Amino acid sequence: xxxIVFVVPWVFACSYHAGSFRDPQRVxxxxxxxxxxxxxxxxxxxxxxxxxxxxxxxxxxxxxDRVVVDLTALRVIARGxxxxxxxxxADDPRGxxxxxxxxxxxxxxxxxxxxxxxxxxxxxxxxxxxxIDRTIAPRERxxxxxxxxx
Amino acid sequence: xxxxxxxxxxxxxxxxxxAHPHSCHEVSETLGHQVCSRFGAGWSGATLAxxxxxxxxxxxxxxxDRDTVAGRATAAASVVDAQGLRLRSLYDLLDHFYVxxxxxxxxxxxxxxxxxAAPLARVMAPTDDTxxxxxxGVLAAGGRASLGPLVLRSELAFGxxxxxxxxPHVPATLFGQGNVVLEARASASAWLSMHWSAGVVVATSxxxxxxxxxxxxxxxxxxxxxxxx
Numbered sequence: 508x509x510x511i512v513f514v515v516p517w518v519f520a521c522s523y524h525a526g527s528f529r530d531p532q533r534v535x536x537x538x539x540x541x542x543x544x545x546x547x548x549x550x551x552x553x554x555x556x557x558x559x560x561x562x563x564x565x566x567x568x569x570x571x572d573r574v575v576v577d578l579t580a581l582r583v584i585a586r587g588x589x590x591x592x593x594x595x596x597a598d599d600p601r602g603x604x605x606x607x608x609x610x611x612x613x614x615x616x617x618x619x620x621x622x623x624x625x626x627x628x629x630x631x632x633x634x635x636x637x638x639i640d641r642t643i644a645p646r647e648r649x650x651x652x653x654x655x656x657x
Numbered sequence: 658x659x660x661x662x663x664x665x666x667x668x669x670x671x672x673x674x675x676a677h678p679h680s681c682h683e684v685s686e687t688l689g690h691q692v693c694s695r696f697g698a699g700w701s702g703a704t705l706a707x708x709x710x711x712x713x714x715x716x717x718x719x720x721x722d723r724d725t726v727a728g729r730a731t732a733a734a735s736v737v738d739a740q741g742l743r744l745r746s747l748y749d750l751l752d753h754f755y756v757x758x759x760x761x762x763x764x765x766x767x768x769x770x771x772x773x774a775a776p777l778a779r780v781m782a783p784t785d786d787t788x789x790x791x792x793x794g795v796l797a798a799g800g801r802a803s804l805g806p807l808v809l810r811s812e813l814a815f816g817x818x819x820x821x822x823x824x825p826h827v828p829a830t831l832f833g834q835g836n837v838v839l840e841a842r843a844s845a846s847a848w849l850s851m852h853w854s855a856g857v858v859v860a861t862s863x864x865x866x867x868x869x870x871x872x873x874x875x876x877x878x879x880x881x882x883x884x885x886x
Binding site: 618 | 700851
């Protein structure tokens, strides 16, 4: 019985609150938007062991039903300081990326590294998240994240 | 008895699995570079829930014919009504399939014994009350479906149950009976919030006609709406 009492605060702390753009561990970095049942935030990621630009995604399910989050449907474009654009491809060496169910009132987080930026310095990376919720009609919704330049 | 011990073990391990997640040091949060998990781990999947409720159990007792220190105690086969608590741990493994472990404990008024040649014991008896205790454990598996704010379940349960009782006319003697439990059950619960539910479970034995139970319970769910209504 004491173990059940112990678990009570745990379960309440872990559910996702619509519009909060955070999970129990942290506030999601970057810019957030809402599409259907999905709150999504896109920001700069960091990983010293991984080369190339990295984006950090946080997704939250606002609804009482399970939703399918499709990160494979994102369009990602790098904008160079010279004004050029290049489409980026997710670096998925193990082939893990797939449309992923997200439980009701729950959240998930992932960093994705991208390839295809070339050698020119990147000013910003823009992501079209308009197809992330497979239950609603696709629409364009761009989120741009400025890249830090040393 | 082994079956009951196994059920206790599984029920406790379900809670400790949450309290003490396995220790793996994650070195990266980047797709393809994680060592402790894969993409999407923890986003959905199996869920846990616990239900604690008041239960009313009607159960048969076998006939008694036994020599005791007070004389020969006999009683015809009977049916008793027990009231107690029932704790269920539910594991929703798939969208519509779950397994459950369950512990139950209760009290009942024991059967009236006829005791031959026991005048001394009868004089010493403080009351005429006969009290008994019932406890048991089962494993269950079944299917579930959502209907708006309701969750409907049907399941089959297998386990064991023990009844212990004493009679003031037979001092220093404990009578015990064990039964195999094989039940068909149906339940309905309603969401009170995304983590809490209230429900009713009715059960009937597939072996004994007079073995039925009804439980009114309160449920606590680890994932909001068990992952989705």
